[in-house]
Amino acid sequence: MGSEYILKTENITKKFPGVTALNDVDLSLKKGEIHGLVGENGAGKSTLIKIIAGYHQPDKGSIYFDGTEKTILNPKISEKLGIQVIYQELNSFNELTVAENIFIGNQKMMSERKFVDWKKLNTKAKEILSWLGVEIDPRRKVGNLSVADKQIIEIARAVYKNSKIIIMDEPTAALSNEATEKLFEIINSCQKQGVTILYISHRLEEIFNITDRVTVLRNGKKIKTLATNETSKDDIVKLMVGKELKRNKFKNSKTNKNANVLSVKNLEVKGILHNISFDIHGGEVLGIYGLVGSGKAELSNALFGILKLDKGEFYLNDKKIKINHPYKAKKIGLGLIPFERKTEGLALEKNVKENITVTNIDSLGKRFLINNRIEKEKVNRWVDELDIQAPSISTKVNTLSGGNQQKIVVAKWLECKTNFLILNEPTRGIDVGAKEEIYNLIDDQRKKGKGIVIISSELPEILSMSDRILVMNKGKIKAEFSAEEANKEKLVSFAV
Amino acid sequence: MVLLDKLNSSGNLKMIIKSISLEKISTTLILFFVLISLFIVFSLLSPHFRSYNNIFRMLINSAAIAVAALGLSLVMFGGGIDLSIGGNVALTSSFVAYLYTLEVFSINTIILLSLIVGLIIGLINGILITKVGINAIICTLGTMAATTGLGFVLTEGRSVLIREENLLFLSRGTLGGIAFPFVLIPSLYLGGYLLMNKSQVGRKIYMMGSNPKAAVFSSLKIKKYSFVLYIFCGIFAAYSGLLFTSRSAVGMPQHGLGFELEVIGAVILGGTALEGGKGTVGGVLLGVLIMAVIFNGLTILGVDYYYVQIIRGALIILIVATYEIRT
Numbered sequence: 176m177g178s179e180y181i182l183k184t185e186n187i188t189k190k191f192p193g194v195t196a197l198n199d200v201d202l203s204l205k206k207g208e209i210h211g212l213v214g215e216n217g218a219g220k221s222t223l224i225k226i227i228a229g230y231h232q233p234d235k236g237s238i239y240f241d242g243t244e245k246t247i248l249n250p251k252i253s254e255k256l257g258i259q260v261i262y263q264e265l266n267s268f269n270e271l272t273v274a275e276n277i278f279i280g281n282q283k284m285m286s287e288r289k290f291v292d293w294k295k296l297n298t299k300a301k302e303i304l305s306w307l308g309v310e311i312d313p314r315r316k317v318g319n320l321s322v323a324d325k326q327i328i329e330i331a332r333a334v335y336k337n338s339k340i341i342i343m344d345e346p347t348a349a350l351s352n353e354a355t356e357k358l359f360e361i362i363n364s365c366q367k368q369g370v371t372i373l374y375i376s377h378r379l380e381e382i383f384n385i386t387d388r389v390t391v392l393r394n395g396k397k398i399k400t401l402a403t404n405e406t407s408k409d410d411i412v413k414l415m416v417g418k419e420l421k422r423n424k425f426k427n428s429k430t431n432k433n434a435n436v437l438s439v440k441n442l443e444v445k446g447i448l449h450n451i452s453f454d455i456h457g458g459e460v461l462g463i464y465g466l467v468g469s470g471k472a473e474l475s476n477a478l479f480g481i482l483k484l485d486k487g488e489f490y491l492n493d494k495k496i497k498i499n500h501p502y503k504a505k506k507i508g509l510g511l512i513p514f515e516r517k518t519e520g521l522a523l524e525k526n527v528k529e530n531i532t533v534t535n536i537d538s539l540g541k542r543f544l545i546n547n548r549i550e551k552e553k554v555n556r557w558v559d560e561l562d563i564q565a566p567s568i569s570t571k572v573n574t575l576s577g578g579n580q581q582k583i584v585v586a587k588w589l590e591c592k593t594n595f596l597i598l599n600e601p602t603r604g605i606d607v608g609a610k611e612e613i614y615n616l617i618d619d620q621r622k623k624g625k626g627i628v629i630i631s632s633e634l635p636e637i638l639s640m641s642d643r644i645l646v647m648n649k650g651k652i653k654a655e656f657s658a659e660e661a662n663k664e665k666l667v668s669f670a671v
Numbered sequence: 672m673v674l675l676d677k678l679n680s681s682g683n684l685k686m687i688i689k690s691i692s693l694e695k696i697s698t699t700l701i702l703f704f705v706l707i708s709l710f711i712v713f714s715l716l717s718p719h720f721r722s723y724n725n726i727f728r729m730l731i732n733s734a735a736i737a738v739a740a741l742g743l744s745l746v747m748f749g750g751g752i753d754l755s756i757g758g759n760v761a762l763t764s765s766f767v768a769y770l771y772t773l774e775v776f777s778i779n780t781i782i783l784l785s786l787i788v789g790l791i792i793g794l795i796n797g798i799l800i801t802k803v804g805i806n807a808i809i810c811t812l813g814t815m816a817a818t819t820g821l822g823f824v825l826t827e828g829r830s831v832l833i834r835e836e837n838l839l840f841l842s843r844g845t846l847g848g849i850a851f852p853f854v855l856i857p858s859l860y861l862g863g864y865l866l867m868n869k870s871q872v873g874r875k876i877y878m879m880g881s882n883p884k885a886a887v888f889s890s891l892k893i894k895k896y897s898f899v900l901y902i903f904c905g906i907f908a909a910y911s912g913l914l915f916t917s918r919s920a921v922g923m924p925q926h927g928l929g930f931e932l933e934v935i936g937a938v939i940l941g942g943t944a945l946e947g948g949k950g951t952v953g954g955v956l957l958g959v960l961i962m963a964v965i966f967n968g969l970t971i972l973g974v975d976y977y978y979v980q981i982i983r984g985a986l987i988i989l990i991v992a993t994y995e996i997r998t
Binding site: 479481500501502504505511513518519520521522523524525529532533534536537539540543544545587591 | 869870871872873874875877878881882884885886887888889890891892948949
């Protein structure tokens with residue numbers, strides 16, 4: 176019955192005040208395929224998903240499910256059809272157990288006889304999880320699980336609901352390589368059960384790894400749908416950005432003898448970081464590579480005075496210094512672009528201007544006052560220099576794209592004249608074009624003599640940007656490579 | 672229109688309206704519109720309402736809530752909350768009564784000491800919340816109960832008549848021909864306005880309230896700031912306790928009962944968000960005035976006190992609902 180396609184959209188158009196988010200978009204998902212959806216931020220991916228999921232209504236166009244036209248008025252209808260979306264921001268109930276999370280909203284499982292049959296619930300949950308090939312105790316609180324495991328719980332929920340289509344929005348953004356592979360195995364076993372997967376990711380490697388076909392969106396329009404094995408990464412990138420991107424080689428190792436040196440000695444945080452020592456030189460990019468859980472994320476907070484140290488010393492040009500609060504870090508010229516852009520990097524309800532000057536409020540005018548003219552000048556300078564795309568400097572930052580938000584976080588540290596910048600996963604959840612801009616920006620700063628630390632789990636990023644690379648594993652530095660001697664295999668072999 | 676003239680003469684309102692950005696204008700405008708309409712409605716319903724004497728008394732009576740609301744709103748802009756305001760009022764008023772009956776100190780010393788009591792309450796809140804890390808609601812709920820209880824212990828539940836000129840001056844005296852509260856309160860609000868809208872510290876408070884975590888990552892010393900804000904709130908609440916005592920010439924703990932809810936109501940009504948980082952000093956002033964007009968107007972119309980409470984509660988919900996609907 177039905178057609179070859181489980182889901183088909185025709186001429187979907189959706190306008191929001193000021194922008195056309197989607198313009199005549201056709202998307203068709205074959206039954207049982209893994210279909211990639213790529214495009215820069217703002218290309219319309221999220222809007223398209225939200226229309227399929229029933230959160231938005233299209234202004235024009237139709238949706239066919241299994242050959243018959245459907246109007247998806249709300250998320251309930253789409254769920255009934257068997258469409259399950261796993262959003263980037265996970266919808267887990269942290270205070271509930273794994274089993275409860277899997278069966279949440281499922282009347283039959285949760286309360287057949289007025290009371291919850293825990294035994295049945297837990298056994299069934301265990302069954303589903305082991306079918307997915309993971310060992311997680313169904314009685315554990317989801318709040319205590321890793322991000323990767325939470326993701327798996329969401330997939331388990333989708334699988335249990337007998338979903339016909341599972342849509343995954345950037346599922347690997349916070350996952351380690353290991354966890355990503357596990358996820359791919361799970362996706363493949365879902366496919367074998369006949370589930371269709373729509374897979375959205377910025378990481379093209381993943382798209383090539385698992386998808387059968389891939390659709391490229393750009394500026395709200397569908398550019399093309401291709402069979403994945405008949406195309407190449409460069410082709411896709413070209414289709415996404417519309418213009419050819421040159422892969423810059425940033426590396427240059429002419430270090431300045433007079434440059435500042437920040438030394439970290441014997442950093443120790445019980446159970447997290449062990450005996451970490453390294454130097455950062457002005458004018459170089461130090462890459463720190465590691466998987467999720469290797470301690471690299473915590474390292475940036477430890478350097479910045481947020482995570483309390485059990486042991487460890489800092490030296491600036493051989494002079495001993497103390498960093499026990501970000502305020503101290505700023506004073507010695509250290510800036511941090513944190514891992515969590517939205518919760519640690521920005522006050523989302525505040526505007527571009529306020530977010531950029533927040534690190535340097537004291538310089539905004541004489542006698543404890545804020546001089547609007549001075550502030551605007553400062554802000555406009557960074558908006559121009561970093562090409563921050565915002566309707567105005569009084570726009571709330573939560574309305575901006577990830578790339579522009581990240582530029583604002585960078586701007587606020589450039590504004591207070593830092594000598595050293597630590598960037599923790601600087602391009603997480605950022606589209607290809609903006610990524611390239613962030614890389615150029617980092618390179619500019621390095622040329623200006625700043626010492627830069629990039630902490631990342633993206634190998635291409637680490638390899639293309641760094642002059643020197645440290646590999647972290649289980650809270651320790653396992654290896655150090657120069658740019659010349661480093662390669663993928665070496666880094667991974669020390670990271671796992 | 673006496674009311675408006677009074678406000679304009681303080682130079683406060685015009686400035687507030689002029690310099691507020693487009694987004695915030697609507698909140699302030701709504702409040703302004705509500706205030707004016709209530710004023711007109713009550714004036715039409717009762718000639719007594721619009722009499723000079725009544726408006727004068729209404730504004731004097733709202734002085735206590737105005738002072739406390741300013742202190743609380745600063746805390747709330749910074750993302751905190753202080754429920755101990757009522758307890759603070761109860762304790763300071765009782766403290767004044769207690770010291771007065773001892774007949775050891777001059778009234779000026781007593782006034783100063785009671786402000787120090789407020790400061791200490793703020794200090795305790797500040798230490799418990801920022802240093803020990805107790806949740807602000809729970810902490811100030813605790814200090815509210817403790818301070819109220821202490822007030823009853825000090826006075827043994829009795830009220831003490833205090834007819835001391837310098838104390839009465841706070842609510843009844845005049846300075847250059849203007850009632851003292853009409854000098855002090857607009858000055859405090861003007862100071863608050865300058866602090867929050869023009870100063871670097873004000874910006875830091877808003878940024879901290881909007882996202883405390885990001886503020887720390889941006890090198891702001893948020894603990895220091897919230898610590899100081901709680902102290903300010905404590906002193907302001909204590910002053911409000913003095914105003915209650917001065918107005919009634921009676922020192923007793925009952926002044927503070929339920930007061931914190933009235934203050935929080937006015938602050939929230941003024942467009943301040945519980946989650947912090949939002950709200951304006953001008954909005955808070957309008958919130959205070961609206962509460963005062965409703966209470967006074969309904970009372971003059973002979974509406975029973977309990978019904979006044981119901982109407983006031985309903986109106987707060989209605990106005991705050993319009994904020995939610997707009998966003």
